[in-house]
Amino acid sequence: MSFKKIIIPINNQNFNLYVADTEPKRIQGLSHIKKLPPHTGMIFLFEKDGPKTFTMEKTFIPLQIIFLDKDFKIIKKVKAYPQQKEKISCDKNARYVIEIPFS
Secondary structure: OOOOEEEEEEOOEEEEEEEEOOHHHHHHOOOOOOOOOOOEEEEEEEEEEEEEEEOOOOOOOOEEEEEEOOOOOEEEEEEEOOOOOOOEEEEEEEEEEEEEEOO
16 A cells, blocks of 8 residues: 655654545554654644544554644544554544654
8 A cells, every 4th residue: 555655743753654535545554564764754634523542453663643634733642552452432523633753
């Protein structure tokens, strides 16, 4: 599957984010990735606002998951761990979600 990339500043650093803008791309996400280059992550684009839930069961890198509203305002941040069983959810109306590695 081919992902386009965009550059977004996060915490005064530019991040190259893969764009997950279709359901198959959102389902795949960063699953099975064992390492990312520095300042690289993924942005999930949804057509509608609403609660969002993510899983880490097939993900092998620790991720900071940032839920954003339609105006790109942060509404929740969660640290998620490789192969974590507990789902990561945001009950507020999120439109975008960014995943970036943390150490």
